Amino acid sequence: MEYKNVLTTCPYCGCGCNFYLQVLDGKLIGILPCKSHPVSQGKLCIKGLNAGDFVTSKDRLTKPLIKRNGKFTDISWDEALFLVAKKLKEYKESYGPDSIAVLSSAKCTNEENYLMMKFARAVLGTNNVDHCARLCHASTVVGLVQSFGSGAMTNSIRELEDADCILVIGSNTPEQHPLIARYILRAKEKGAKIIVADPRSITLVQFADYHLRHRPGTDVALFNGMMNVILNEGLEDKEFIKERTEGIEELKEVVKKYTPEYVEQITGVPKDILVDAARTYAKAERASIIYSMGITQHTTGVDNVRSSANLAMLTGNLGKPSTGVNPLRGQVNVQGACDMGALPNVYSGYQNVVDEKAREKFGNAWKVKLPEKPGLTIIEMMNEAAKGNIKAMYIMGENPMVSDPDISHVKEGLEKLEFLVVQDIFLTETAQLADVVLPGACYAEKEGTFTSTERLVQMVRKAIEPPGESKADWEIICSLAKAMGSKEFEYVSPAEIMDEIASFTLSYGGMSYDRLQKGGLAWPCPSKEHPGTPYLHKEKFSRANGKGKFFGIEFKEPAELPDEEYPFILSTGRIIFHFHTGTMTRRTELLNKEVPTGYVEIAHIDAARLGIGAGEFVSVQTRRGQIKTKALITERVPEGMIFIPFHFAECAANVLTNPAFDPVAKIPEYKVCAARIEKVKVS
Amino acid sequence: MIENIRDLARKWLESKEVDAIFGLKEQDGGVAPYLFTGRVNGISELGKLTTSTQYRRLCYTCRPSKDNILSLMQRREPNMKIGIVARGCEERALVELAKRGQIDLEKIKIMGIACSQEEAKECKCERPYPNNLVIGERVEGVSGDENINALLSKSLPERLAFWRHELSKCIKCYGCRDACPMCFCKDCKMEQKIFTETGSLPPEIPMFLFIRFYHISERCIGCGECEKACPVDIPLLTIFRQLRRDMKDLFDYEAGIAVEQESPLLTTLDESPMRKEVTSGV
């Protein structure tokens, strides 16, 4: 009998918790929290504690599938790879490389994302590679790079515990990042002031000193209002501004008119509360900002992000422990997938594809001439697919049929494709539209690394064998690249891939499996001796001149506002019991028991006015489509707003959402659109 | 002390007194439970056998099957004799598991180890030693608990306010239940909609955690794993430790001391056993 525990990283959110997979004679029998892990400390949320359930689900894909006459049948790996390689080559030759698009995955390891972007660029010859970071934190990557020079969480999770003030904006931390919320609560116990800015009355509000309940989409005005107060009362950090930043005049000019009175008109936040919150934040010795998709998923996503950076710089809350601007990333490896360059405009380490030097460096190493033109983003891919310009698509571990805005349009695009390959662990809504489905291995069945939201690179270890004929994603990519004639994919193990990543990527330069086996390393970690970097921008910012940059940003309304026809503001998001498109969590018994299907949150006053009773079916409509779901009457949402969790394909919130996107980051506006809700008549 | 444990483990394995040793193994910069069978590829693994202040107990309930790891092992190989490196709380867990028909204690050989005074203090442990003490010196238990004193000195409304605050933090991870060796019910009441509304946070106050307080009250071995598993630091052990005192006070009973000692919830008011056919389930 063999019983062992294999340490690995939780496959859900970006907290990066570790746990042990308990294995008895090759079978996964449970999850054991890891007490020595710096963030999770032997604690997990409900998803982590049940992360073993879906692994052994009978729905797992075990064989490659091909669609013939509308039905899937099994084929062998050899046939499948031969066919996919042949088809992709055909499209590359007849329509050019840019007729193909690739979606990489924030659920896959760094090594796999690196290989996927290498495959797209070096084998297919296109920069059309993107992944779901586009849909969650594209605005962070763009915005924080503009402000600081680096698009990641500036500080580390555990530092939060020692903050004196924490501003949580657009993040339902206890539900989305439970183990980060732990440190907010601990800070509170130690006397920190908590400011929650959220239109919804999330559970954290109970522990908050201030709740700024602003109208959805008015974040810039709220930030400007706080900065107006700070500047008027002389609470800014003058020395920090002088020594470390530029552009303060531009900021001052713009925020002048955002008086608390004016901001109250825009946001609905009473001016006294705004003033008090601004003072509390500014006067704190160490103040930390936490944000998430509540501010990124807007047409003004980049503006919102840069505004949070403005506020932190104005008060000198950067480059010190327990401060900073901390975007919480929602997928286990979304940070890593971005770092690895699974984006249309950059290689690993954010080296730009338009930069000739970078192109040459990678081109020489991979022995090919690389494409110069930045590729398409997810939303653009779907648009081009619908227009017939993208002919073939390769999707690894993503489910745009549930996760992307305006699903009807996504479906139109994917159906229009001549050839769709999906590589996944389950037959997802997206995989069902595929011509070929390749079975991947899940986190418990392969080796690699994930990079958590705090830039911590950690090991994923193989505990059990993948089911049936399924294979690790990195092996599949290598086999396919070889089938297409490439000689640059001869890896024996993920450790070798990491060595290649380290050699091309400065921030990962000092990383290797030998070091990572002993514990995680936070990038930048440029050399073998470097201990990693818990917080960024200590002496200077990562921008070229070393200074942080202020931007004067005017408030803009969301793309679609409520009107007579569609009088409600619809917002979407996650809940603690499920994850993303539900592919994994809805196959987990306990999670399904907690929340078996979707619902729409509506305020008592609205429900009463519309004659909607608790648990009754309602129809929610927007200009994109309509869904039928159950009403949950609650005080969590304010009057005039409704909220729908997006995990549930049968009542998919994203049938309704607006694909209008931020002009720079191309992130869609999931958080605000106009909707109508009515009771479904019982016939 | 660790050398003594390794030596004894080696002796037990070599003399075939046991077929395997269940203990903690040094791995990946930390420690985790492991079943040492002696040699892997001809090399002794016992050099990695260790103890830790982090993992004081080993026999967890596996989920989603809800079987104790030892019971899974025993079911797989009923004749295997397993030696287990056990602190006091571990031994108490084994006794309670055996009492409730989860494991066969005949096939388990306990290598009892004593906790140090410091370790006992950290856990506020009243019995930091097993009955079968084999290695280490027995130290006295800790009798006071300032958390209990603080709770008991509060008025009823103050207590309610205290728990209302603490329980509001709960994110319904079920981590306390999952960490508890005594929580092995196939059909857990905490999951049942009829008692606690599903899908909402915080879970119904005080219902959700009350279920555990009551169900574990007379079987709690006082290991404190539940409290250590709580991501929001709810002081669960304060109530459980007090309940362990109550069991002595009400029924002169202490969980985990002897297999023969019947749970007070399974005996009549004069503490004689109920008829066998009516004693299944509590």
Place this chain on the structure above:
Amino acid sequence: MAEFEPKILAFCCNWCSYAGADLAGVSRLQYPPNIRIIRVMCSGRVEPEFVVKALSLRADGVLILGCHIGDCHYIYGNHRTKKRMAILERILGYLGIDPARVRLEWVSASEGARFAEVVRQFTEEIKKLGPNPLKEVRA
């Protein structure tokens, strides 16, 4: 302000207490109208969770009535009840809920007058204790 009229839930065992309640009714004995009765086969059927759920659902007090010790139709059912309720009382106290809101009494089928008296006394006591503080928690 109107006098506080508590809501009280009573679990009565089928064989003794429910019959006792019935007798009280048939004998036209007066008792306060604050109680709602749930008939259970045995007081041993009353799980402590039922009691907490009742309090959680805004009952101000909970009565559990069973056969006298020795008279249980199921022999030891009421032994279990008594032991469980002793633990329940302690836990309620630690959580800040007055254990006096829960009372276990034995009422036989012939004790209609005793039933009325128990209900009267308990109602008086709950009136003194005031509204259940959990109401506020759940609001």
